Amino acid sequence: MKNPLDSLWGTVISGLILTLILYNIIKYALG
Amino acid sequence: MDFIQLGLGRWLHILAGVMWIGLLYYFNFVQVDALKAAAADNTGAGITKHVAPRALFYFRWAALVTWLAGAMLLGSHFHEAFLFLKPAYYPIGVGAWLGTIMLFNVWVLIWPNQKKILGMVSATDAEKAVARRTAFLASRTNTALSMPMLFFMTASGGVFRTVVFG
16 A cells, blocks of 8 residues: 555645544543 | 743744744655656755755754743643643643654654755765655654644634634
8 A cells, every 4th residue: 555645645635634533532532 | 921931932832833834844845846856857956955954954943942832831731731631731732742743753753864865974875765765754744743733733722722622
């Protein structure tokens, strides 16, 4: 599998996905 | 005292942060592709000799100043944010951890390897190839991490906090 960080847009999409995951974790933790 | 810690501290944190992340985006959105294009017609020497060392100087020191100013802003709440001890500090805790990982990447993975790539320290061609890949991936990791980091930094206070986390 290709490393998404090799592509600029793969990097940006990875950042967006990570933001979404962390947002949901913190939102859930805050109740 | 609050004026220095929270007023000037916040201003310094943002000033240095803009310089740090601005240069990070310059490297990732501009310089990587520019050097690839320059390699095709042998015009990249000017970038590696004159631009990259200067950009890296401001990049790594701005990273450190950003982190120190952020730590000063947290002040006595530093451990509450980093250890997630109070819900009020959860969002800034995530931002602070991401910023800390990014600072580590700058000083431990990017800068030492860039010194090899730019010829500031001696390295064989094989070592330079490894250094290039390591620095590149650390820089790309920081670009990806900057997105949630900036989200949580901005979502930690004011109106945005209420809108995002209720």
